[in-house]
Amino acid sequence: DAKTTQPTSMDCAEGRAANLPCNHSTISGNEYVYWYRQIHSQGPQYIIHGLKNNETNEMASLIITEDRKSSTLILPHATLRDTAVYYCIVKSAIESNFGNEKLTFGTGTRLTIIP
Amino acid sequence: DVKVTQSSRYLVKRTGEKVFLECVQDMDHENMFWYRQDPGLGLRLIYFSYDVKMKEKGDIPEGYSVSREKKERFSLILESASTNQTSMYLCASSLDRAGNEQFFGPGTRLTVL
Numbered sequence: 595d596a597k598t599t600q601p602t603s604m605d606c607a608e609g610r611a612a613n614l615p616c617n618h619s620t621i622s623g624n625e626y627v628y629w630y631r632q633i634h635s636q637g638p639q640y641i642i643h644g645l646k647n648n649e650t651n652e653m654a655s656l657i658i659t660e661d662r663k664s665s666t667l668i669l670p671h672a673t674l675r676d677t678a679v680y681y682c683i684v685k686s687a688i689e690s691n692f693g694n695e696k697l698t699f700g701t702g703t704r705l706t707i708i709p
Numbered sequence: 710d711v712k713v714t715q716s717s718r719y720l721v722k723r724t725g726e727k728v729f730l731e732c733v734q735d736m737d738h739e740n741m742f743w744y745r746q747d748p749g750l751g752l753r754l755i756y757f758s759y760d761v762k763m764k765e766k767g768d769i770p771e772g773y774s775v776s777r778e779k780k781e782r783f784s785l786i787l788e789s790a791s792t793n794q795t796s797m798y799l800c801a802s803s804l805d806r807a808g809n810e811q812f813f814g815p816g817t818r819l820t821v822l
Contacts, residue, residue, distance in 0.1 A: 626809070637713070637799050637813030638752070685809070696742070696767060697801075697811055699752040 597621075597684045603704040612669040614703050616682030619663040625686050627658060628697070629667045631678040638681065638699070641667065677707045712736070713814035715800050721820045728787040730817050732800030739804065741783035742811065743767075743775065746797040758783055790821045 599617040606612040618627060628643040642649055642656045644665070649656045655668040669676055681702040716731035734741065740759050744752040744767075754767030758777040772794060776784045783802075787794055797818050801811040 628809075635816075637801070637816050638811075639813065640810050643809070696754040696757065697752070699746075701749070701751055 598682045598700055600682050600703045605706050605708055606672045607708050608674060609671055612672040612705060614667040614680050614705065617664045618684045621662050621684050625684045627665050628683040628685055629656065630681045630683065633678040672707045674707050674709065677705060679704050713800055713802055713812050715814040715817050717817050718815060719818050721822065722790050723822050724791060726790050728790050730785040730798055732783045732814055733781055734802040735781065736802060738802035740802060742801040743785045744799045746799055752799065792821050795819060795821045
């Protein structure tokens, strides 16, 4: 069963904010929302994660709805180097007996930044 | 800067050969992971290790084994390579046992002929 749903692809003009949505309606109380991206021919790169409050770092902002059933990753001023596949992942942050460690990547959103 | 390196970017092997993929991290991380990535299937976890000499099966361990003799190094072994093991192999590491923020290597694209 897919835990997250993302659009297959999106375009964004260079310099504009890129807003990438993710639905995770079955998220449970101890699960965080993680975002990774994968630029062509590279390994995935961690971007940001959050539980229920909005988060911001040097790369992006993460907005999580109050009911936690969806979230939006915001790249405030997209550049050509932000062209990548973006993955929204729901994962328990709790250390456990070897059930929680893996990241389950879906097919993600292919974001293309247009010059 | 955090760094995960993999021994090869591209590798071509023949069916039946024994294949070693090496991964090294310089961050003193506890956990290390091996994933494979295939079109339409996303990343799938093969094996992970939470300590030296410890290993746990992931979702698709069949046909693979691993070795972790030192904390910084995690090797993936294909005992007898087959064509259905042609894939992109990605190594990752994480500081904490829950595997929250994972750092990935650049990947090894393996082709088995």
